[in-house]
Amino acid sequence: MLHADFDEVCAFVNKSRPPALSLGERLDILRLQAYFRKNGLKNQSGHIAELLGRSIKTVKGVWSEYCTTKALTVASAPSNRTEHACRIPSSKVVTKLVLEFVRTRRLTRTRVVAKDILALLSENGHISVDMSNAKDVSAALRASQAFLAKQGYMRGAQKGGAYGLTKELVLKRDNYVRFIDAALKESPSRTIVYIDESYIHHHYSRHNDSLYHPDDKVANPPKAKHKGRRLCFVAGIMSDGEENSRLLGLEIFQGGKCQPKDYHGMFTHAFFVDWFGDLLEELEKLQKYGVIIAMDNAKYHQGKPFGTPTGSMKKADMLAACATYGVEVDERSTRPVVWAALKDHIDRTVKSEVESMAMERGHLVAWTPPYHSDLQPIEMVWSDVKGKVGRQYTVTTSFEDVRVRLDAAFTALPSKTIYNCIGHTERKVAAMSLYLETLDEADEELGQCSSDDEGSVDNVSEASSDDDE
Template structure:
């Protein structure tokens, strides 16, 4: 009897020392075995208490098993819908090499290809691969990766003789040639050309290389000499400032800076901006510009918000029909969706317009868009490089407020003389691209088209 009482007392002591329930770690995967336990408990409670309210039932399961309330609701909903539960798909989308490199590297790849045309030499994958991998400023690529990169940069292969000639997509060539013609025409007219762009500055940005006194043997030795071992670099990038500005040969436009702290942990700083934010900033900038000026910008989505929605292949048939009728198109017989989209394609060119372009036009200005992947044609990129270098060299606290002060100071140090030099450099790049297009045009025109034999007849490949 005494031994039994001792066992009971030990159990009571153990009960008093039981640790609290462990809850499932937030964000941790809930596998199918755990889900089945939740479903079984749901069935048990439902069987014992059929009149228990749904929320109370879900809350009871959540408290008993230590799983979040919303997770329990989702799992029970999944079971009711499918009749079973399964483990989540833990496979994550792997980023391609194209997504890992930045716009500057993409532009450098394009310039490598252009370099062959400058030398009047036909570029091939093998030649490009050697040129890129021998450049220490660029990452090394495998041949298959390089091929994919070139395709994503909108280069295409045109069949000529026994080999394929690597050229750029025809519409991009036209875009670039029109841009170069327009920018030169506007300069000859004496119009002020403004260039705008966004960038970012991290609170943890600092120079990678510092001068080191090799005579110092240790931190204690440095302390005794009254020296310092230098500021400790942060382990992460910290907070980020998103920066938007505009400038011309006169320098950065006074009052044109937009700077705010990033709220997203995204690798792409473009995620922070949207059409509304950009349009509000742009509206405040327009009165500060010289009369009849030109505004050069890239093709970020928030720069190209359309004034009206135009049907695409993903649009509903009813919307396509109503849009066509609103434009005066008569649909006098039943049509399938592809037929309607063909009609949209015929007339949509008349109705494609952008909010930014209309805002500028109403104020007497002109918007000019850079061709894709041609950041070397925007002198503000050189200004940003100068600003960031200044911030990195003087960043010692790695605090976002201090970095903002450094950023404002660095922007003020970019003079109109600096901007004139940047623009002159861009003009040199424009001349190079004109030479590339000229050489490409002459060489491809001199090559005989590929001759294919089909059903015993000889035909030009362009007609096949």
């Protein structure tokens, strides 16, 4: 015969049973309450509590809830799988407030942490914190951290994203895209030459597609050598069909012993002006006229003609230059104030030396927008050429070998490769221009609808002028 001690069974039940009542247990208690009342038994809750090992308060609570609401509810079991009540509301207002605050701080490169969010929410009345109570402040900070984690915020530098663009850079990009797209749509389309500089160092390798076995510990390659000396090169590319697209003005030279970290320091304005003159001569021989020459805004590209005033001049010389250029400035002003006025006038009216050289030959210079190397197709040509050299690298490769391989890569550069690189970029420019036109049309329709609702012709012109600005 099966037998078990009563106290042992009760202890096992109390240990194994969760403290919260399930729906089935509540229904059983409700059924017993109804049964005992039907049969006239007194102290029904006491008997049920003794039978089930529950408190009288719990048993009475089930009966009271049913009599009041004609229904039974079940409390969520405590666990980390359910959503707990948060001190900070996850409303749309709070979510938007925090998002805009974090976005504003990031755009100004200002550090933002949970303490800043807590102060923001406290100022806007979304959380009440007793700042004189250290425990309450700590609890509120933990609530802020939990809220931020729930919303998906992370700490540290955001990886894989592009830099944000200022309004000035966006305007430069849009103007460049519209200008190049309009030139390509001309009949016949304008010839565009893209020029740029780059370099390759002695120990440059491109073995990212090389085979290896993850379990082979013997074949680990030695540590890569220092980058070594550089070969710098400058050239332009011109699209003229799959068979006639070509490289223009290629010049390769070796960097000096004291090489700056930034390869742009290897190029000077005087060197670039001489090279640019040779490029214009080459275009003349090819009988190319009205060419658009696209280049980035490197400092040595935008150098002013010899004799243009500079910021290192004495104040007296600056005042004399102001008189020459017709810039009105108070002679009692400090030297920085005088230079600011003079520099602003020079930037607006004095063209760079290469721009003047190009205009004398009937050509035009277009400056590619900063941080948009994807709009410069010659970057893909550099990648192709340097890849061919880098894939041949071994530990026995000498600097002279690099020069020979670089010359060979440029010599064997197919016309079709240049044509495809330029075509890829120009299709991207056309797509960007179409997108900008779509945005303009949407803005105009929105402005027209707003003015129609107000029923005023004057408001239409005001909206149009605002868009132009």
